Amino acid sequence: MSDHPFDEGAAIPSDASVVPPPPPSRETEDARFLQTVEALSSTPQFALALDSWRIFRIMGEFVEGFEAMTGQGPCVSIFGSARVRPADPTYQLCVETARQLGEAGFGIITGGGPGMMEAANRGAREAGVASIGCNIELPFEQGTNPFVDLSVDFRYFFVRKTMFVKYADAFVIFPGGFGTMDELFEALTLIQTGKVRNFPVVLVGTDYWGGMVDWIRDRMLAERKVSPDDLDLLYLTDDPAEVVEHVVRRYRRENGHGPRQAGASGAEPRETP
Helix, strand or coil: CCCCCCCCCCCCCCCCCECCCCCCCCCCHHHHHCCCHHHHCCCHHHHHHHHHHHHHHHHHHHHHHHHHHCCCCCEEEEECCCCECCCCHHHHHHHHHHHHHHHCCCEEEECCCCCHHHHHHHHHHHHCCCEEEEEECCCCCCCCCCCCCEEEEECCHHHHHHHHHHCCCCEEECCCCHHHHHHHHHHHHHHHCCCCCCCCEEEECHHHHHHHHHHHHHHHHCCCCCCHHHHCCEEEECCHHHHHHHHHHHHHHHHCCCCCCCCCCCCCCCCCC
């Protein structure tokens, strides 16, 4: 374990709100999988054999994910930057939002790492609902945060991303970087193309996300690259209570009843209008 402040257990200044990740220190399975034949310095036949056998590992990851995630009850996937720390106000906002979603009857799914993921799992723990972390192998060390109750480890991003979508009744997205944008726009693409049902996609942070939403409206929509209805796929707010109200209302419309995930203590969730 290095002494970089991003690493679990490293000393982090108490006033640090954002810390960068360390440089890559290893090759991941995803990287090996996506290598070209030329990069492998092998024959096409050998590369084909490697990829064919890799299918079994990928299949195993899907099976493990399905077995772990099935039966967890209604859940919300929460995304955001791994780089923020508790000193960042959005960290505390994420804790509160996840806690209120948990009290409304939803389990919480995250990427299992630090930052906003930790904040969301912390809120789930406080609410006594399922706190799930879908961790991923990265080029640098990333431990599972201490607020995850069910941890599922993945080598392949596309398997992990399947779990985020398949077992979520909503996406709630806090300020983040490329990975957060990836999850956001994949969800919008899947909904837009009818690959998944239309579930809520909530952006928390009007100051952070407002410029992007304006650009989508002023450029994409103005140039007819998207349709007017596509803008309705996004809900923008700063208020945890509004997040919960929007997600619960959409869940009721889809299912005919509110979320009914029992807490870890066996208590019934708070009924949300």
